[in-house]
Amino acid sequence: MGLYNDKVMDHFFNPHNVGEIAEPDGAGTYGSPVCGDMMLITLKIDDNEIITDAKFKTYGCGTAVASSSMATDMIIGKSVEEALQVTNQQIIDELGGLPAIKVHCSVLAEHAIKSAIYDYAQKHGKTYEALEGFDPNAEEDDHSCGVDLSEE
Numbered sequence: 001m002g003l004y005n006d007k008v009m010d011h012f013f014n015p016h017n018v019g020e021i022a023e024p025d026g027a028g029t030y031g032s033p034v035c036g037d038m039m040l041i042t043l044k045i046d047d048n049e050i051i052t053d054a055k056f057k058t059y060g061c062g063t064a065v066a067s068s069s070m071a072t073d074m075i076i077g078k079s080v081e082e083a084l085q086v087t088n089q090q091i092i093d094e095l096g097g098l099p100a101i102k103v104h105c106s107v108l109a110e111h112a113i114k115s116a117i118y119d120y121a122q123k124h125g126k127t128y129e130a131l132e133g134f135d136p137n138a139e140e141d142d143h144s145c146g147v148d149l150s151e152e
């Protein structure tokens with residue numbers, strides 16, 4: 001097998017949910033200071049707090065595309081509370097694994113989803129335990145990456 005498995009390659013070549021929802025209920029971006037890549041996630045959320053649609057735009061690497069494709073697939077149909085529980089490790093697992101150096105790309109997807117839900121919460125006066133202490137503008141911290149691009 002090459003560096004990337006077939007599922008990752010499929011989500012890269014045929015990504016799901018690409019684009020931007022007009023008048024979203026929540027929108028969040030996240031840029032990685034590690035690599036400079038950036039992701040925008042927009043959400044439609046109904047009155048029952050169910051995510052009825054999610055789209056992404058990623059200005060980044062192929063793994064970021066595959067991660068956001070999978071991540072948006074995973075949260076559509078979920079409640080906001082359930083979507084907040086989605087971790088980058090679950091995204092990796094659903095993709096069937098990522099090379100270690102590309103793990104941080106999945107963190108981008110997790111963070112962008114949380115940012116979009118944070119925006120929704122702000123606009124709708126909601127609070128969620130999982131967002132306590134969450135800062136949408138925070139930079140990636142140690143748990144996320146450890147990739148030293150200077151070695152490439």
Ligand code: FES
Pocket residue numbers: 032035036037060061062063064102104105108
């Ligand atoms: Fe930065 Fe993949 S998101 S290298």
